[in-house]
Amino acid sequence: MRGREIFFLRTHHHGVMAEAIYVGGLLVATPRLDDPNFRRSVVLILEHDRTGGTLGVVLNRPSDVSVLQVLPVWDDLVTGPAVLFQGGPVQTDSALALAAVPSGGEPLGWRRLHAATPAVSRLGTVDLDAPPEILAGEIAQMRIFAGYAGWNSGQLEEEIREGAWYVVEADPADTFYDDPGSLWRAVLRRQPGELAFVATCPDDPSQN
Template sequence: MDDGIRVGLLLVATPQLEDPNFKRTVVLVVEHDADGGTLGVVLNRPTEVPVDRILPPWAELVTGPPFVFQGGPVALDNALALARLPGDGEPLGWRGLDCAEVARVGLVDLDAPPSLLAAELLQLRVFAGYAGWSAGQLRKEVEEGAWYLVPAESGDVFAGDPSRLWQEVLRRQGGDLAFVSTFPDDPTLN
């Protein structure tokens, strides 16, 4: 059964999602199996921890804010990275997400020597932890109104101003979702 969730989609938290781990987040789905569950990374939660403090060999290759992003509430002591490469093929140390929406974006093997990818990297971002859902859990949350499912764009993964990503992704959807992008952080102050 197709649940509509697939690699390369964004999960955009609806204003009703009050869980502090996910409030106003934009999550990129990086793995999905309807029978096995879903794994994603939060794209708009930079920390104040510089990458060079956690992964010094990779620090000079990071683009955008040079900080580790909080990828989600699971396994915060583990890091993963996403990188965008030009051209074709899968060089050692990189596995493409295999989706048109975020073409040439993939997961980086952070145990590999950075020199394997350094010459090919266009963009790189490091995440501490990830977001995970068991089989059927995310579908249930979508049905309950916690998430919007929208197509990703390659620029979303490496947004220059992650603090604006939630609003920008919703705004470009048009219609009702563009209206939701103006929803105040605290509606009681409206």
């Protein structure tokens, strides 16, 4: 994973400036983003650089497919709900796993996310081809995502300028939030100032 790169964007959403895109940060869909792939989504940024673009996973889209159905050897290690999460519209036939370690160690089969924020300092990706036994007891939480979200160089910055995303700090609990359906509101509610009020926006904007 690549390290932090910051882009200062001269744009405001409800009085809050979107200042940086960085590994370990969150993209939170604004109410005006109606793309069905990302509507009311919360995306954890896994890679970002000026020339290679951005890669992340949607944290709040659990599917109806159980891990037991597709990757049964990992079922005992995943954090509930024990289903595949829809990580994004890119390469939906592939799987990406994130896991948190309880200490500063780096177990075999796990690769630390080189994030710019302490909130996800114990988070990393899992090699799903590795034997699950080598990670049993070494990881505290784990989720598996089908597909990912990707943006070409400059594409995400433009979407932010157009008002599609808020860029906010992650909390350690976000990746494995126990009620994914409420994560969008929960992340917005903890933000300072006017941005917290966006959490009250109805699902149907015409009701606002």
